[in-house]
Amino acid sequence: MSYPMPEAPLGVALIGTGFMGKCHAMAWRNVATVFGGAHPRLEVLADATPESAARHAAQFGFARSSTDWQAAVADAAVDVVSITTPNGMHRPMAEAALKAGKHVWLEKPMALTLGDATAMAALAAGHPGQVTILGYNYTRSPAYQAARALIGEGALGAPLAFRGVYDEDYSADPLIPWSWRLTHAGGGLGALGDLGCHLVAQMLGLMGPVAEVTAMTQIAVPERPSPEGPKPVENEDSALALIRFASGAQGSFATSRVARGRKCRLQWEVHCTGGTLVFDQENMNELWVHRAGEAGFTRHLSGPEQPDFAAFCPAPGHNFGFNEQKVIEARDLCAAIAGGPAAAPGFAAGLEIERIIHAMAASQGKSIAIGGGHD
Incomplete structure (x- = not known):
């Protein structure tokens, strides 16, 4: 697929400097190096304190720093806004950016x-000239893209079932302090909003729309320590779901932030009428494929024959990584701005993911139908 890139530099504002803020900064600094086009202008970085904003602007290569995110969003030199702040700020910041024409x-x-x-x-639908994209970077993995292509081409027959898991253990220790992430007002959903949504994004790409879910959730650690004493955990530590897809295929889904020993176990398999696909993000450069009539699985190692790998490295076996996925995400955004393929998932497709994870949170053993479509 051909991806046009902007010929004139895009002005960038970045809000937030944590884990994902740094990922966005690295992606903006590398996207033109990898994919061509004009190098973006890193105009302004906004953070909570003047010290942090100035320090990170210098480190990340931004021309200016600010503690006023509204001013950064409205800045005339800014064309696109990267938002990597806590979840509770997503709506006001994204809406302000759209209203400012970014x-x-x-x-x-x-x-x-x-x-x-x-x-x-x-709101995004009312601003069709402005591109929106959500940070579902795991859908940029060359191995995942190869799996999608095999299914789309019918190489393994029709999909019958999906089994997916996304587990981490960052909240497994009950002595980990309470934080805003554990509240509905600050974090929203728990494991479903932090981890499970990534699994849903991949699942939709492999299996198509979801028709119905039946789920249950669990709060494994009801209270967490804080300086003011124990505070309650409001959102789920784990979730399990059974899924019926619009195609008639079935699926199972599990996610947990308290799964001891698991670091980034984003793992799934797709059973088809003519074979099976298996993937694990902790071994993200491998796709295992079984075809009917074969004795077992064949290991396919990511290489330049798979989408986007060659732009980074011409040699197979030189492994792809987490941050490279983010550079591809930046490329997709830039290409859409330049008139290329629509960036995905945009806010319309993101709403479909939200419908599914919120239905899982609300289900508690009841079947819930999923409405809506995706872009």
């Missing part, structure tokens, strides 16, 4: 509530 690159989850996500998608 393109928006927003980290997942899209919003705290389904109502917020619905309003954001509606």
